[in-house]
Amino acid sequence: MSNLTVVALDAMGGDNAPSAMVQGAVNAVNESKEVKVVLVGKEDVIKAELANHSYPAEQIEIKNATEVIETAEHPVMAIKKKKDSSMVVGLHLVKEGQVDALVSAGNSGALLVGGLGIVGRIRGIERSPFGALIPTKTGVTLLVDSGSNVDCRSSHLVQFAKMGSIYMEKALGIKNPKVALVNNGAEEEKGNALVKETMPLLKECDSINFVGGIEAREIPAGTVDVVVCDGFVGNAILKTFEGVASTLLSVFKEGLTSNLLSKIGAALALPSLKNKLKAFDATQYGGAPLLGLNGLVVKTHGSAKALEVRNTIFQCVTFKEQKINDHIKENIVIEKKED
Amino acid sequence: MSNLTVVALDAMGGDNAPSAMVQGAVNAVNESKEVKVVLVGKEDVIKAELANHSYPAEQIEIKNATEVIETAEHPVMAIKKKKDSSMVVGLHLVKEGQVDALVSAGNSGALLVGGLGIVGRIRGIERSPFGALIPTKTGVTLLVDSGSNVDCRSSHLVQFAKMGSIYMEKALGIKNPKVALVNNGAEEEKGNALVKETMPLLKECDSINFVGGIEAREIPAGTVDVVVCDGFVGNAILKTFEGVASTLLSVFKEGLTSNLLSKIGAALALPSLKNKLKAFDATQYGGAPLLGLNGLVVKTHGSAKALEVRNTIFQCVTFKEQKINDHIKENIVIEKKED
Incomplete structure (x- = not known):
């Protein structure tokens, strides 16, 4: 999996889900062999969307998740209670190293709470900011x-x-x-x-x-x-x-x-x-990564369309290829130890 | 002086001083009999500017001030040291009740420090904000x-x-x-x-x-x-x-x-x-008043041109006519006493 970046995509989050999410994923895998997208969400809904598209089958996978966190939900409660939501399932994929990144256009607060609570910060990083x-x-x-x-x-x-x-x-x-x-x-x-x-x-x-x-x-x-x-x-x-x-x-x-x-x-x-x-x-520049986590979690606009989703997927590829988290660990955490 | 609003104008403050200031003042007095402008600054400079204009002489006055506070100066030091600056002289006119308001496009920090230090807050008002x-x-x-x-x-x-x-x-x-x-x-x-x-x-x-x-x-x-x-x-x-x-x-x-x-x-x-x-x-809406002072001090943009200066002068007329400071005293300070 060395040259392949695997990106989990919250297929249920955002104003234009699931169609814009699926379209963005399809566009990304049709353009590059170096990316695989795991669409996380209601399997039947995602399958029905995918039926409208053609794409290399080995580059798109579905991970079933039966619940959806809504935009207006209380972040802490949502993450705590909806264990089988697309967002929580996606965050666990990042934590377990099954994917390189999670992209979501859903509830920002919940993504933050879940990113910190499930994926966790790099040791030595005091707070994770959105960039x-x-x-x-x-x-x-x-x-x-x-x-x-x-x-x-x-x-x-x-x-x-x-x-x-x-x-x-x-x-x-x-x-x-x-x-x-x-x-x-x-x-x-x-x-x-x-x-x-x-x-x-x-x-x-x-x-x-x-x-x-x-x-x-x-x-x-x-x-x-x-x-x-x-x-x-x-x-x-x-x-x-x-x-x-x-x-x-x-x-x-x-x-x-x-x-x-x-x-x-x-x-x-x-x-x-x-x-x-x-x-x-x-x-055109993609989403906002939550910097300093043990993995990559990226928030796209709630109103994200297929182009932004596609761009954010490639942003994850760059993040992995450029080993940004390794640089953060080497330059910030080690510097901190020396303080 | 009941129907007349007297506005001191810092003729030396802002990027377009003194010409935009003098032009704005001339425009205001040519439009209305109910306003008088005291141009504060270097008398010879202001006189030379005024020579280009025609206006009712009784509605414009010059108050000489030999110094100028520059935009980049440290506010506290500037107010303390330049006692004969157009801004400090104008603020004293407000404090002494010789004018109803001071308008300045000069150093915001200095105007704030001087407004608080020289004119002072209404008793009971904890902080003066720019609006x-x-x-x-x-x-x-x-x-x-x-x-x-x-x-x-x-x-x-x-x-x-x-x-x-x-x-x-x-x-x-x-x-x-x-x-x-x-x-x-x-x-x-x-x-x-x-x-x-x-x-x-x-x-x-x-x-x-x-x-x-x-x-x-x-x-x-x-x-x-x-x-x-x-x-x-x-x-x-x-x-x-x-x-x-x-x-x-x-x-x-x-x-x-x-x-x-x-x-x-x-x-x-x-x-x-x-x-x-x-x-x-x-x-078109004029400048930002420093609310809650014992008098009126208004900041206009550093880049203010004659139109904004003219509009800010009329803003001072409204402020006086509508007795805004009386309303602040009645509604906020009394409410506070009752707390």
């Missing part, structure tokens, strides 16, 4: 923690910075990634208590290319590769990002189609516009 | 605190909610404004320690229309009127908002002008597009 890739004018930036740990200590943020740096270097091939800490201004005296405590610790980190504080306004310009903050602030940034982008796009669309002249104009301008906006499509 | 109006799909929402207090306690957030509600009701005429607390999800169990402590306190507030938590993604849709959070989170939201909007607008512009066809299309679509986007222009 979301957000589109910028020049490419993509990792926001870490994008929503997992809403109350953090400075030592957590330092580990987030190190894991984020390793991820961007190994998974995205960015040499010596620039790491910045979210702050409320560029000046030295700025910052809340957490930032003031964390800033000097990050300045002392030889293993990362720390460039200082960054105000949220600068993030979309793409001047840094890793943006570090606690999960509450990260969630606020990520969700504001998504909300403003989607609202502005709909306002633009309304403006471009509100009368005949503008409709003609829109038709002429559209190809070039779409081309520019493609760079701002987060789904 | 920034952010454009939404349906109008405008007040983000409070948008950047003044980076470490908050729950009692501070409760006062922000109450002051924000009064401001939106009195200054913008919104009946029974909907107030929400920023959270990292809609579910009951979400929240960092501060949110979990604050949520039940806000639910108990009879004087406001509290609707619960709001995820940052929902803010641009304009479903609530007042969004409450600590100043660190508020700064992250406000700056992400501004950064994404400006980046997307520039990407759109590039897309619309990248080839001949798209240029023709853009020309046809532009009038309708501009119309739709006007609603997303924050500058």
